[in-house]
Amino acid sequence: MTTTPQNDTGTRDLAAAFADYAPSVEGRDIVTIRPRYGLLSGGEERDARDGAVFATIDPSTGDHIAEVAEGSAQDVDDAVAAARAAYESTWRDMPGRTRAKYLFRLARLLQDRSREFAVLETIDGGKPIRESRDVDVPLAAAHLFHHAGWADKLEYAVPGMTGRPLGVVGQITPWNFPLLMVAWKIAPALACGNTVVLKPAETTPLTALLLGELAREAGFPPGVLNVVTGAGATGAALAGHPGVDKVAFTGSTEVGKAIRRATAERGTRLTLELGGKGAHVVFDDAALDQAVEGVVDGIFFNQGHVCCAGSRLLVQEGIADELLGRLRRRIELLRVGDPLDKNTDVGAINSHAQLERIRGFVEDAREDGARIHQTSRPLPERGFYFPPTIVEGLGGSEAICREEVFGPVLAVQTFRTEAEAVARANATRYGLSAGVWTEKGSRILWVSQRLRAGVVWANSFNRFDPASPFGGMRESGFGREGGRQGLQEYLRLEPVGA
Ligand code: NAD
Numbered sequence: 453m454t455t456t457p458q459n460d461t462g463t464r465d466l467a468a469a470f471a472d473y474a475p476s477v478e479g480r481d482i483v484t485i486r487p488r489y490g491l492l493s494g495g496e497e498r499d500a501r502d503g504a505v506f507a508t509i510d511p512s513t514g515d516h517i518a519e520v521a522e523g524s525a526q527d528v529d530d531a532v533a534a535a536r537a538a539y540e541s542t543w544r545d546m547p548g549r550t551r552a553k554y555l556f557r558l559a560r561l562l563q564d565r566s567r568e569f570a571v572l573e574t575i576d577g578g579k580p581i582r583e584s585r586d587v588d589v590p591l592a593a594a595h596l597f598h599h600a601g602w603a604d605k606l607e608y609a610v611p612g613m614t615g616r617p618l619g620v621v622g623q624i625t626p627w628n629f630p631l632l633m634v635a636w637k638i639a640p641a642l643a644c645g646n647t648v649v650l651k652p653a654e655t656t657p658l659t660a661l662l663l664g665e666l667a668r669e670a671g672f673p674p675g676v677l678n679v680v681t682g683a684g685a686t687g688a689a690l691a692g693h694p695g696v697d698k699v700a701f702t703g704s705t706e707v708g709k710a711i712r713r714a715t716a717e718r719g720t721r722l723t724l725e726l727g728g729k730g731a732h733v734v735f736d737d738a739a740l741d742q743a744v745e746g747v748v749d750g751i752f753f754n755q756g757h758v759c760c761a762g763s764r765l766l767v768q769e770g771i772a773d774e775l776l777g778r779l780r781r782r783i784e785l786l787r788v789g790d791p792l793d794k795n796t797d798v799g800a801i802n803s804h805a806q807l808e809r810i811r812g813f814v815e816d817a818r819e820d821g822a823r824i825h826q827t828s829r830p831l832p833e834r835g836f837y838f839p840p841t842i843v844e845g846l847g848g849s850e851a852i853c854r855e856e857v858f859g860p861v862l863a864v865q866t867f868r869t870e871a872e873a874v875a876r877a878n879a880t881r882y883g884l885s886a887g888v889w890t891e892k893g894s895r896i897l898w899v900s901q902r903l904r905a906g907v908v909w910a911n912s913f914n915r916f917d918p919a920s921p922f923g924g925m926r927e928s929g930f931g932r933e934g935g936r937q938g939l940q941e942y943l944r945l946e947p948v949g950a
């Protein structure tokens with residue numbers, strides 16, 4: 453998140469901070485949005501068999517964007533059959549270097565049309581254009597390039613083992629990083645020789661469909677990548693389909709548990725990337741300016757709609773007042789507004805339902821006696837917006853400390869000792885991410901070895917790289933995406949020579 457320039461004490465007055473503000477809005481007209489989209493199955497775009505559609509909404513205004521085909525169980529059936537045919541007739545036995553060419557081509561096409569993808573992602577999902585443009589789209593392309601490079605080197609992915617594709621993979625993605633999560637999923641699956649039936653989230657289907665169209669343009673054989681749009685019922689039909697050899701799901705813990713039950717019935721392979729309640733642990737020797745920026749980025753990036761968000765701040769008592777003072781001043785400098793404005797720091801909440809959920813958590817915390825601090829800047833009158841919020845005076849048992857809010861809301865607690873910090877950070881059913889802020893290397897090691905989180909960042913936060921495995925533990929799921937570990941999730945491994 454690149455945010456408004458500030459001085460290091462955060463004391464700059466607001467009028468000065470916004471004096472240079474001039475809206476600079478990325479043009480909607482650079483994307484052509486059709487009134488209606490079909491699903492992509494067997495290399496063709498077509499309506500759902502029963503003609504059902506759902507609407508996708510622009511969260512910055514609440515306006516209707518387009519109608520999208522709502523796939524039924526029969527449409528899932530068709531797509532799985534197309535994926536199976538493509539797997540057996542072409543993709544499985546194609547040399548890795550040829551599969552790589554398709555993936556490289558797709559990555560390059562995505563780069564060529566990156567501006568269009570960024571604008572479409574922002575219109576459909578509400579995230580600031582600066583993030584779509586500088587994070588989501590480039591990282592999605594990086595995942596495709598990275599995995600294209602693996603397609604002809606799979607024999608080196610796991611030393612001593614031969615990896616073979618699994619078959620047809622069903623992939624279900626959430627709305628917070630619609631394009632990026634699709635790239636995280638399809639890139640390793642396709643590189644390893646599997647074919648894919650993808651079910652994107654119902655509030656943000658447009659960039660997945662555009663990527664599917666790009667795959668056709670890149671010449672992928674029909675049926676290698678199928679995109680079946682729809683909501684939970686469509687996802688459930690895919691997760692429970694007997695023709696699917698592996699399910700990869702990113703989404704909420706509750707739905708993840710349902711999918712785990714469905715796949716257990718059939719013995720289908722599964723990876724789950726679920727929710728989180730990540731903690732920043734800030735010690736009294738931390739570089740405070742850096743910690744403030746890291747905490748702000750950790751919770752307000754993408755409106756807090758981030759599975760690995762640092763949604764809890766655990767601060768050592770001696771610096772709590774100082775750090776919180778700086779944070780309160782810092783959030784006044786965040787620009788909340790039109791996601792297409794290049795100066796916007798915090799865009800729109802993805803849906804009205806999510807906005808209500810966030811409001812509910814904050815109101816419950818207020819009723820529990822917590823102190824709520826919110827930016828004083830006005831919010832846009834239309835659309836779904838929530839102000840950057842800091843919640844203080846918490847004991848740790850409140851829902852806002854335990855449950856994933858998935859919004860721009862930071863829950864603050866204090867601690868005295870390292871052991872207490874670790875105990876508080878681990879007091880959650882999740883285990884996805886954490887951040888440690890301290891100048892002492894030995895303390896970073898001591899704390900990070902005791903944190904129950906799949907990813908721990910030290911003096912930084914939200915750093916991603918396709919070569920680095922990402923994933924959770926406990927109720928944040930299992931399996932990894934990225935790195936060699938991510939590839940293994942899409943391979944059947946046998947000892948060399950077996
Ligand atoms: P969600 O679980 O409501 O939906 C995710 C996807 O599952 C959507 O495509 C949805 O249509 C589909 N779905 C819903 N019910 C289903 C069912 N019964 N069977 C099969 N599919 C079903 O989650 P969301 O609200 O879209 O996304 C937010 C959640 O995703 C948060 O909890 C967030 O932490 C998590 N997430 C995790 C990661 C990670 O890498 N761990 C990354 C991004 C988001």
